[in-house]
Amino acid sequence: MKHKGKTNPPGRIKIMKSFSHLMAQKDFHSITTAEIAGNAKVTEGLIYKYFRDKKDLLYQVLDNHFLVFQAKIENRITDKKNCIEQLELIIFTSLESYADNRIFSKILLLEVRNSLDFFDSSAYGRVQQYSRTILEIIEKGIKNNELKPGTDPYTLRKVILGAIEHACLGEIIFGKELDIHAVSFGIADIVFNGAKA
Amino acid sequence: MKHKGKTNPPGRIKIMKSFSHLMAQKDFHSITTAEIAGNAKVTEGLIYKYFRDKKDLLYQVLDNHFLVFQAKIENRITDKKNCIEQLELIIFTSLESYADNRIFSKILLLEVRNSLDFFDSSAYGRVQQYSRTILEIIEKGIKNNELKPGTDPYTLRKVILGAIEHACLGEIIFGKELDIHAVSFGIADIVFNGAKA
DNA sequence: TTCGTGAGTAAGTATCACTTACCATGGCAT
DNA sequence: ATGCCATGGTAAGTGATACTTACTCACGAA
Numbered sequence: 049m050k051h052k053g054k055t056n057p058p059g060r061i062k063i064m065k066s067f068s069h070l071m072a073q074k075d076f077h078s079i080t081t082a083e084i085a086g087n088a089k090v091t092e093g094l095i096y097k098y099f100r101d102k103k104d105l106l107y108q109v110l111d112n113h114f115l116v117f118q119a120k121i122e123n124r125i126t127d128k129k130n131c132i133e134q135l136e137l138i139i140f141t142s143l144e145s146y147a148d149n150r151i152f153s154k155i156l157l158l159e160v161r162n163s164l165d166f167f168d169s170s171a172y173g174r175v176q177q178y179s180r181t182i183l184e185i186i187e188k189g190i191k192n193n194e195l196k197p198g199t200d201p202y203t204l205r206k207v208i209l210g211a212i213e214h215a216c217l218g219e220i221i222f223g224k225e226l227d228i229h230a231v232s233f234g235i236a237d238i239v240f241n242g243a244k245a
Numbered sequence: 246m247k248h249k250g251k252t253n254p255p256g257r258i259k260i261m262k263s264f265s266h267l268m269a270q271k272d273f274h275s276i277t278t279a280e281i282a283g284n285a286k287v288t289e290g291l292i293y294k295y296f297r298d299k300k301d302l303l304y305q306v307l308d309n310h311f312l313v314f315q316a317k318i319e320n321r322i323t324d325k326k327n328c329i330e331q332l333e334l335i336i337f338t339s340l341e342s343y344a345d346n347r348i349f350s351k352i353l354l355l356e357v358r359n360s361l362d363f364f365d366s367s368a369y370g371r372v373q374q375y376s377r378t379i380l381e382i383i384e385k386g387i388k389n390n391e392l393k394p395g396t397d398p399y400t401l402r403k404v405i406l407g408a409i410e411h412a413c414l415g416e417i418i419f420g421k422e423l424d425i426h427a428v429s430f431g432i433a434d435i436v437f438n439g440a441k442a
Numbered sequence: 443t444t445c446g447t448g449a450g451t452a453a454g455t456a457t458c459a460c461t462t463a464c465c466a467t468g469g470c471a472t
Numbered sequence: 473a474t475g476c477c478a479t480g481g482t483a484a485g486t487g488a489t490a491c492t493t494a495c496t497c498a499c500g501a502a
Contacts, residue, residue, distance in 0.1 A: 051479090051480095055479080055480095057479080057480060057481090058480090059480065059481065060480095075359045075360055075361075076359065077274065077359075077360075080457085080458065080459085081458070081459060081460080082457090082458075082459095090481075090482090091481070091482050091483070092459085092460085092482095092483095093460090093461080093462090093481080093482065093483075093484095094480080094481060094482080095459095095460090096459090096460065096461075097479095097480075097481080101459075101460075102459070102460090132441065154359075158358050158359040159359055161355050161414070161418065162272050162273070162274075162351075162355040162356055163272060164272075164418075167418075193442050194441070194442060195440050195441060195442055196440055196441070196442050197442070199435070199440050200427075200431050203412075203428060203431035203432060203435065204435055204440050206408055206411045206412050206428075206432070207404065207407070207408040207411075207432055207435050207436065209407075209411050210404070210406075210407030210408040210409070210410055210411030210412070211403055211404040211407040211408065212407070213407055213410075213411065214403045214404075214406050214407030214410065214411075215400075215403050215407070217358070221358065221361075221364070222364075230397075231400060231403075234397050234400035235400060235403070235404055238396070238400065238401055238404050238436060238439075239404065239435060239436075239439065239440055240439050240440055240441040241439040241441060242393075242435075242436065242437050242438040242439030243392050243393055243396050243401050243436055243437055244329065244391070244392060244393070244437040244438060245390050245391060245392055245393050245394070248448085248449095252448080252449095254448080254449060254450090255449090256449065256450065257449095277488085277489060277490085278489070278490060278491080279488090279489075279490095287450075287451090288450070288451050288452070289451095289452095289490085289491085290450080290451065290452075290453095290491090290492080290493090291449080291450060291451080292490095292491090293490090293491065293492075294448095294449075294450075298490075298491075299490070299491090
């Protein structure tokens, strides 16, 4: 008997909460199904009623976190008309979200990428949308001459996304504090004004 | 009986080669010790004579690949005196190395980061040195006014490293082709001259 | 000759992800 | 009322896999 996804029973919620909680402490592979179930006070078998396998659980937890992340970004950038301001805000908000949602960022930046089936998941769909939003803003910026006409939008996106992700890695891995304002300003300054004297 | 690391017996080499070869085909966790041993024509037990565990094998293979990577970079940048040229060369050479050494980049960018014990490994020591080299060039560049005086060297390094890594991810994960010349030039252009019109 | 050491093997074992078969309850059509 | 079946949940496996233990063999030095 498989779960159809029409309801959201307490067992399912408890499993996701338990797993989320464990992800804050250790990496995916060293979390056992026995631990997840024990922590959630259900039996191991129930996990497989609601999730295809352990990875599917990971992806669905990520998907949940991504919803909040995405809503925050989409909400904020609608105020700004200026493309550069929009991009600056995306950099800042991404850093902020990564910083106060360690589990989300740990899963997204460290755990899911090495397994190909992630890219079929609904969570990856959200990554793509976030990524597409950035590209569209850049293309608009080039069109109305806010950004240099020769800029390759894909490369610019690579630099922005790469900088954001790299900035978070130290914090995620070593638990270092990150001055979000300073770093996001610094990244934007380099990306838009250049580092050359 | 543990291995002291003084010699490099054929079994050890065969195991590392076998593992390297398997890493080109699938991800770390779906490679089994039985496969590694079978492929290398030794018994499973021998793996644990030379490597503490499967992860240790991963780190030592990475370490080997990193040696080549590092040598190439250090060699090339000694020609150039100009700091910006040095950084441009690092960007290009990194992309190039990542591109024609898929196993190396897959391990470094996707597989090792989620496990804390990597950061005690000798391979991580090499990552740190590579990273330090970049920082030193940036600091020199700021001192002799090639780069803007206000630049935070750590942030600039984040942008450069992040851009490089992000540029490679698509290639590693989906096997997409990457125009190294175009992308490395694009990254350098944005980072040094800025994207703002 | 003996002894110690490095290279390699064979046969486990504990643990883990995942499966199968089962139980209980409540709403609902007959 | 009654039968029924979908949904939420459990209990007890099972095969695979990472890692361990105890062993053999070859050989160079004392």
